Amino acid sequence: MAKTVRSVTFRCSECGWSGPKWVGRCGECQAWGTVAEVGAPGARTRAVTTPGRPALPIGEVDITRAAANPSGVEEFDRVLGGGLVPGAVVLVAGEPGIGKSTLLLDVAARAARSGATALYVSGEESAAQVRSRAERIEAMARSLFLAAETDLATVLGQIDQVQPDLLVIDSVQTIASAEVDGAAGNVSQVREVAAAIISVAKQRGIAALIVGHVTKDGSIAGPRILEHLVDVVVTFEGERHSRLRLVRAVKNRFGPTDEVGCFDLSDAGITGLPDPSGLFLSQRAAPVSGTCITATVEGRRPLLAEVQALVAATTAPQPRRATSGVDSARVAMITAVLERRANAPLKGHDVYVSTVGGVRLREPSSDLAVAMALASAILDIPTDPQLIAIGEVGLAGEIRPVPGVERRLAEASRLAFTTALVPVGTRGTASIPERLEVIEVPDVTSAVRRLGAGPRLAVVDG
16 A cells, blocks of 8 residues: 655745755745745555556667658758657747747648648647738648647647647646646646646657747746756747848757758748858959858868858947957957957957858857958958858967868869868868868968068068
8 A cells, every 4th residue: 555745845936946854045046935835745655566568678678660761841840850750749948939830840741641631739829820921831731730729638638639740839837727826827837737748658659849938038938847858959040130040950860960951931921941051241343352252061061151250440448349240359369369469459449240141150169250351351351252261270370170070071062162271280281172272371360461562461471
């Protein structure tokens, strides 16, 4: 017979952390005044029972149950590891308006057109609003069912009635269970709703896509256990003023977590970009000073991006350092290196550095391109339009090697670039494309001298 032990638990309403006694500050998320007493279920001890399904040798487990079915959106499949696995639960998180609902409605419609039954449950919009979007993005399908519900029991009833192969919940924070106290979206409700959806998906072999909200700092809203329960966690990224959207896998039980899907969001819907480098490069009739191309790696995918710099004289006592798409701390460091190591006259000048197309350059491999763009702006000498720069800049002015140089050079050669500035030692460690001239530069001074010749380069000659 089971024996119940009563206990009292104190839980944080922000992150779900719990403890045996009350504290003023949460021990997990460090929020103040969020810990309150909750009724905790008693701890139970049970007798040993005979399992209904005995354990099998690992070689006898049916692997076909974990086979992925393509969703019809190649860029989404790339991130998922090949497609949607029956019984898998995918959590899709991102900022409001980033394109989550548009993408998942497109995925549901493509699944319905391929012969599957899809159920789209919207807790944020009415069925008429969802249909209006479906018509706009051409996501109409006969076996795609819509339901606007916010009650968990009703949602489970819709699943029983439709018997879908694919389930979309938009979003988990808008659905509530009558058996749990509190409004929709709180920790207890999110935990209960997610557990119920995951349970029914596992039992019936339904591929489930769950939309999750994010907090103001970009983390997934709700209890941290939500990310542990699901099989895949993907995040939507992108700037509001840019059409580019990136989908990254944060967690994936069925594939890699270093893949990135690229999408173009427009009024006509969201489409995959198998070759997105063109979005990040400017098209001009003549070269312009203050620009340089670099090759960055998003996941496993090399992308070419353009860095632009503008240097303008100012009389302000504190010159401005404004950035967009690049790390402001690294730009400040590169500016100091150019001023100290290459004698660049940046005192009394405002410095602006940006990227093209809304791409964000997070890795240090773009340092050399930033330095070249700044030097080009200072000297008013355009860089070669067919040149790319790859390398990390150190405080001593040296150019350090970066990983994945071979893939970056191959992408540059594919897009008809003819010259590459790279760190010393690249020739011995990477395969060089035949049509690409690789120039190894030891430091930023050597790299800046490649901009031109003559007295205008006295700035770097000391």
